[in-house]
Amino acid sequence: MPQLGDSDSRSAVDILIASDRVPANARPDLLTEVDIWALLDEVKDPEVPAVSVVELGIIRAVRWDGIELSVDVTPTYSGCPATELIEELITEALRAAGFRDPKINQVLIPAWTTDWITGEGKAKLRAFGIAPPEGSSSKMSLLGAPEVIACPHCGSKDTERVSEFGSTACKALYRCKECLEPFDYFKCI
């Protein structure tokens, strides 16, 4: 277990000052990785606030490097405008929990896939009115027919795709022919 004094980049005085400003619980001996995952589970996706960043599967790892906490985050899409905001929200949540200077690493390998959205995350998406991704991304065909997507409102499978692109990069636009409601589908990638 790393000790407080282990850090070579910070003087003892620096750490004392830091401990003055932040609650003393942000230490590896007091806050386990499980606790930190639970903490991150409170951070919601700003564009789809129904699910947390953990449920979305974009938190790839949480590590203690000495007394520094390091979190690996992967973007959903190359151009996702929420990427920076999500990183800020994670930093903010960790600061509020007493981490002085949490480190956020953006990782690209392996690329995020909707297969990483947790079961709970998918259920929450559906309850929020967004049809969760169907099937596995590895089985998607390049020019194949669209899959059958169940309406998140009434459950009917009699739906049609209006557009392969929706209100955000991660969603497609569908319409239910049974209850006539339009809905978003979280694209399978």
Add this chain to the structure above:
Amino acid sequence: MTQTEALKEYLLRLADSDLILSQRLCELCGKAPAVEEEMALMNVALDLVGQARNWYQYAAEQIDDGRDADKLAFRRDAHNYRNLLLTEQPNEDYAVTMGRQFFFDVWHYFTLKSLTESSDERIAGIAAKAVKEATYHLRRSSEWVKRLGDGTEESHQRMQEAVDILWRFTGELITPDDTDRVLAEAGIGPDPDQLANDWRGMVNEVLTQATLTPGPDDAWMYMGGKHGEHTEHLGFILAEMQFLQRAYPDATTW
């Protein structure tokens, strides 16, 4: 040409082609023929600008002269841009917009697919993310080419005209130069023959389904974009795209 020189050049080509096509698509923001089309075009543009940023960041590290991704994008002039000529061609009607997108998407998809197996891990990582997006782009643009080509008399005629107008810029996509060959030999870039075959195969397949005729095999091809020799359009695109950064260099708040 050394491998490092080729890598810098190649990263700029990928980044510049993504950015310029993205900029062209963004010209349609607020002007697309239907709201669903507008969302789709802007989504594609967003994916491309995100990918461009990833390539620029890596290019900036390789070039290592103090310029960051933003400076590479917004402070270089047309002759330093390395984008494919196809990407800078004007939107014209929707047949041209989607035809340009289709020819590009086929090239982009097979290029990225190959790059996911690059010996350069950073390239492989960026490509692994990007190829998923390019797959969606290609599905959409090929559907449009088929729908317009195999549609009404007028849509067929206009789609065929689009193919005829754009064909002269497609040779550049699949004609390798030293940069391409050096990187292919190093296992970093795609195999040029494979890329050319894949591109021709899919383009012919989709055009046939769309009842369209591809251009002749021996057509004259314009090929200067990868070396900074551009059509007259690029200067106008940059004038608009780079205005703010040129007028207020190094501003930290807009």
